[in-house]
Amino acid sequence: MRISPVTFGPRTCIRLCLALFVLAGLTACSDSGRDSASEPSSQLLSEPKPESADEFPVLLSDWGVLHVSKQELVPGSRSVAYDLNTPLFTDYAHKFRTLWVPKGKAATFDDEGMIQFPVGTIISKTFFYPREGEHLYFDRDETLDFGSKGLALDKVRLIETRLLVHRPDGWQGLPYVWNEQQTEANLEIAGSAFELALYAGTSANGGARPAEPVHQFTYAVPDFNQCQGCHIEDLSTEKVRPIGLKPRHINKAYAHMHEAENQLAHFVQNGLLAESSQFPLAALPRNAKMDSREVSLNERARSYLDINCGHCHNRAGAGDTSGLFLNIEETDQLRLGVCKPPIAAGQGTGGRFVSIQPGKPDQSILSYRMESLDLGAMMPELGRATAHREGVDLIKAWIEAMPGECNIEEVNLI
Amino acid sequence: MVREKRAVMKTNAGSIVAGFFVVALMGLSGCGEPVDKAASADGSNVAVVADFQKQLRTQLIMAKTGDVIEIPKGRFEITRGLSLKVDGVTIRGAGMAESVLTFKQQTQGAEGLIVTADDIVLEGFAVEDTKGDAIKINECRNLVIREVRVEWTAGPDEANGAYGLYPVQCENVLIDGAVAIGASDAGIYVGQSRNVVVKNSRAAYNVAGIEIENTIDADVFDNVAENNTGGILVFNLPGLSQRGERTRVFRNRIVSNNTDNFAPEGSIVGGVPVGSGVLINANDHVHIFDNEFEHNDTANVIVSSYFSTADGAEIKNKTFDPYAEAIYIHDNSYVGGGESPDTLELKTLKLAMYGLDGRFPDVIWDGYINPAVADEGKLPATLAICLQDAQSKMLNVDAPNGYNNPNEDMANHRCELAPLKPVELPFG
Numbered sequence: 001m002r003i004s005p006v007t008f009g010p011r012t013c014i015r016l017c018l019a020l021f022v023l024a025g026l027t028a029c030s031d032s033g034r035d036s037a038s039e040p041s042s043q044l045l046s047e048p049k050p051e052s053a054d055e056f057p058v059l060l061s062d063w064g065v066l067h068v069s070k071q072e073l074v075p076g077s078r079s080v081a082y083d084l085n086t087p088l089f090t091d092y093a094h095k096f097r098t099l100w101v102p103k104g105k106a107a108t109f110d111d112e113g114m115i116q117f118p119v120g121t122i123i124s125k126t127f128f129y130p131r132e133g134e135h136l137y138f139d140r141d142e143t144l145d146f147g148s149k150g151l152a153l154d155k156v157r158l159i160e161t162r163l164l165v166h167r168p169d170g171w172q173g174l175p176y177v178w179n180e181q182q183t184e185a186n187l188e189i190a191g192s193a194f195e196l197a198l199y200a201g202t203s204a205n206g207g208a209r210p211a212e213p214v215h216q217f218t219y220a221v222p223d224f225n226q227c228q229g230c231h232i233e234d235l236s237t238e239k240v241r242p243i244g245l246k247p248r249h250i251n252k253a254y255a256h257m258h259e260a261e262n263q264l265a266h267f268v269q270n271g272l273l274a275e276s277s278q279f280p281l282a283a284l285p286r287n288a289k290m291d292s293r294e295v296s297l298n299e300r301a302r303s304y305l306d307i308n309c310g311h312c313h314n315r316a317g318a319g320d321t322s323g324l325f326l327n328i329e330e331t332d333q334l335r336l337g338v339c340k341p342p343i344a345a346g347q348g349t350g351g352r353f354v355s356i357q358p359g360k361p362d363q364s365i366l367s368y369r370m371e372s373l374d375l376g377a378m379m380p381e382l383g384r385a386t387a388h389r390e391g392v393d394l395i396k397a398w399i400e401a402m403p404g405e406c407n408i409e410e411v412n413l414i
Numbered sequence: 415m416v417r418e419k420r421a422v423m424k425t426n427a428g429s430i431v432a433g434f435f436v437v438a439l440m441g442l443s444g445c446g447e448p449v450d451k452a453a454s455a456d457g458s459n460v461a462v463v464a465d466f467q468k469q470l471r472t473q474l475i476m477a478k479t480g481d482v483i484e485i486p487k488g489r490f491e492i493t494r495g496l497s498l499k500v501d502g503v504t505i506r507g508a509g510m511a512e513s514v515l516t517f518k519q520q521t522q523g524a525e526g527l528i529v530t531a532d533d534i535v536l537e538g539f540a541v542e543d544t545k546g547d548a549i550k551i552n553e554c555r556n557l558v559i560r561e562v563r564v565e566w567t568a569g570p571d572e573a574n575g576a577y578g579l580y581p582v583q584c585e586n587v588l589i590d591g592a593v594a595i596g597a598s599d600a601g602i603y604v605g606q607s608r609n610v611v612v613k614n615s616r617a618a619y620n621v622a623g624i625e626i627e628n629t630i631d632a633d634v635f636d637n638v639a640e641n642n643t644g645g646i647l648v649f650n651l652p653g654l655s656q657r658g659e660r661t662r663v664f665r666n667r668i669v670s671n672n673t674d675n676f677a678p679e680g681s682i683v684g685g686v687p688v689g690s691g692v693l694i695n696a697n698d699h700v701h702i703f704d705n706e707f708e709h710n711d712t713a714n715v716i717v718s719s720y721f722s723t724a725d726g727a728e729i730k731n732k733t734f735d736p737y738a739e740a741i742y743i744h745d746n747s748y749v750g751g752g753e754s755p756d757t758l759e760l761k762t763l764k765l766a767m768y769g770l771d772g773r774f775p776d777v778i779w780d781g782y783i784n785p786a787v788a789d790e791g792k793l794p795a796t797l798a799i800c801l802q803d804a805q806s807k808m809l810n811v812d813a814p815n816g817y818n819n820p821n822e823d824m825a826n827h828r829c830e831l832a833p834l835k836p837v838e839l840p841f842g
Contacts, residue, residue, distance in 0.1 A: 190471040193494060193521060220522040224475045225497040235530060235553045235583075238499075318530070318552055321582045321606060323653035334653065342681060343651050346546065346576020346599045349680030365680065376546030376575050381524035382495075411685035412757065413695050414718040414780050414811070 060161050060176040060185035065100045065124050068183055073126065073158065074150030076100065080270055081150075081256065082263045084249040086290040086303045089388040091219060092138035092198060093127040093159065096151055099245065100124075101272045109276035113284070115245055121166040123242055128156045129198065138198035138215055146256045158182050160192075160221050164231065164242055171240035173227025191223030217385035226382055234316040243311050247279075248328065251286040287328065290394055301398035302328055304391055308380060324355055337366055339406030345369075348377040353411065358404040361396035370395060466490045477503045485513040485539045492516065495523015501532045507539025510563035510593060517544040525550045525580075526564075529557075536562050543567055547577040548597075554584040556841060559592055566596030570619050570676045574598040578620065582606050583655065586839050590614050598676055599683050600625035601642070604632065606654055611837055613637060621677040622647045622686060628658040633837040635665045644683070644690035645671040645710065648697045651682065652720065652734035660699040660834050663692060669708045675756075687712040687756035696720040698797075699740045701834055707748045712755040713774045714748050717741055717799060719782035721813070737784045739793065742831040744802035748776045763811060763820055775807035775822060782814055792826050800829040 197213035310327030312319035337355030350368035479502035507513025578594035594601025601620035617623030623639035639645035689711030720736030752774030
């Protein structure tokens with residue numbers, strides 16, 4: 001069966017996709033391929049039409065925001081690639097992000113200096129690992145992932161692409177899982193899980209093939225609800241929002257495919273974002289890169305906590321039940337965890353008494369939960385099955401450098 | 415292939431839902447998630463549902479208001495956390511012994527089921543052996559949990575998940591006929607909520623059986639709390655969205671809550687003395703009456719302040735009221751209890767005051783009172799700690815003075831408080 005992607009617009013998708021979906025009956029498996037999609041299209045697809053909330057195209061290519069061309073995964077027409085100062089850690093996956101805004105519309109700054117995207121906006125985030133042959137790597141420089149126009153498919157293994165689609169009634173997150181041939185990704189509303197092994201880069205091993213994987217774990221693709229779970233930063237409104245596309249995260253240059261100019265300026269230049277006199281680009285906040293040598297340890301640690309924890313641990317988020325707030329705006333030391341006893345940490349205490357014991361990362365719950373792989377203890381709760389060594393080291397160094405002491409060595413209820 | 419009748423959902427994406435069902439029922443396997451074999455409670459095969467997990471997950475995701483999602487009879491292996499985000503949905507099984515979701519092989523998710531929606535009914539099923547919490551409901555209105563069992567089947571173990579049934583920041587909560595066993599923190603844990611009823615339920619072999627925390631207006635009655643470390647806890651913790659008050663604990667059986675404390679160190683309930691019947695900490699307007707207390711080895715009732723809990727940056731913060739006030743204990747029956755208290759301080763105190771064979775009185779209190787409201791050590795009548803059980807006494811352990819002057823002086827404690835109003839829920 002062969003279906004021409006060009007005639008395969010979202011309008012016709014429900015009926016057609018459904019038929020395919022049922023006939024193929026294979027979409028539950030992450031590695032399943034579909035013959036009809038194995039011939040890559042080099043044609044530009046029609047522009048996506050994300051206005052109807054009822055449409056769930058089962059193929060990523062139906063959206064037109066990414067396509068496979070000449071052994072590269074490239075942004076679709078008018079989609080712009082970007083990245084973040086410090087990204088969320090997800091099992092050392094590399095990420096390729098694109099933003100697409102409907103023609104004739106542009107995102108704007110709201111009164112708080114946040115970017116509001118028009119209905120129809122589609123954000124994509126593709127999770128992938130560097131590879132050589134069958135081996136996937138966790139530590140290879142990401143500049144090696146790219147070809148001339150996009151991701152070089154002979155150098156990467158595509159895992160999944162998550163879309164955030166701005167429907168008329170709000171944002172919606174949709175997970176697509178790539179087939180083994182890297183020709184197409186299929187919608188997996190129920191998410192998925194599979195085993196992965198990651199090796200250390202060859203350079204660290206004198207060019208020899210690494211013998212044993214450094215990380216072996218069950219990679220989990222979030223289900224539809226789990227997508228929303230992280231992207232709802234205010235649980236009382238239950239509004240799904242993009243996490244990364246805040247000025248402070250994207251206020252940087254993008255190194256890979258377009259000119260190394262500021263991404264926000266690039267958005268403006270390409271008509272995706274309208275400038276604001278109230279929030280001139282030059283004055284926008286900027287989070288630190290976690291490995292920057294030019295900014296303070298405090299800024300780097302707070303930036304890391306902001307993107308990795310702040311979407312739940314803020315004063316309105318799902319993590320507000322803990323009284324621990326880790327978003328960048330928080331200034332109260334106690335609420336940031338300094339000398340703060342846990343509320344409902346359960347196994348997450350790791351036998352420690354406060355979130356942050358200044359000077360003593362090994363007595364701090366915060367670093368314990370970042371290192372733990374126990375589902376009942378680890379933080380974040382979703383999105384990782386490995387510990388982020390570099391992130392843990394950063395937060396430990398931050399705690400180590402904190403002055404003061406808290407004097408809690410036991411809990412007694414009488 | 416599938417005999418069980420599936421829930422049929424009316425939805426504006428109905429054809430897609432149907433499509434998912436077809437796929438789910440077509441028999442997908444080898445996708446990295448176990449194929450489930452369903453069996454009835456009596457062991458006979460009812461049906462083999464291929465990838466029940468995927469089907470249930472899809473039903474939860476695609477649910478529409480008014481849907482009833484059925485969990486058929488059988489044991490079903492679930493490996494990744496489930497979630498429900500749609501208002502007005504019922505999840506219904508064939509009974510807490512018959513319809514079982516087991517999470518023994520769980521590889522993802524901090525809960526078995528996380529619900530973030532209003533007007534939810536959960537009934538007639540069981541969740542077993544989750545790695546973290548069993549069922550958490552975060553920010554909700556109008557929640558009913560009826561005849562649901564949450565259990566860690568290997569018994570008390572520090573590696574068990576923390577909470578069994580865990581509504582937090584909810585308004586109007588009914589937990590009726592539930593069973594919670596083996597939680598390494600609290601079996602039934604209602605946090606930061608308002609208007610709560612927990613009744614006809616059984617909590618056993620948890621660290622805390624039933625815990626009401628930072629909750630305003632809760633009735634806890636006709637329950638059995640047995641063989642926990644602490645039976646029923648009424649707490650306030652600092653730094654949260656609301657301070658709890660007004661809890662009535664009545665007509666419960668609170669028996670032999672002497673299981674060793676297996677909570678991880680550092681957690682609040684890690685500080686619950688082994689052998690606590692009812693433990694009130696830093697909460698106000700708590701009435702304990704018509705309960706049957708038996709053989710809780712530290713004490714049948716403990717009243718304490720947050721001062722005992724931790725030295726406390728939170729106390730220095732001064733936004734938190736650490737005192738337990740307006741506590742009214744009356745018309746309970748007591749059998750035994752207080753013979754073998756936990757903690758070195760309490761052991762020493764018991765031995766010194768009551769001898770090797772003696773026992774603590776039915777109520778012990780840490781002795782902290784708020785100097786800002788007390789007059790020469792006596793709380794105003796409306797905030798007093800009152801014990802009207804004539805046969806019982808209260809021991810003030812005098813923790814503020816390093817246990818120097820423990821006493822059974824009842825002069826300020828033979829008092830009464832006006833009854834609290836029953837909690838009324840907008841549903842049955």
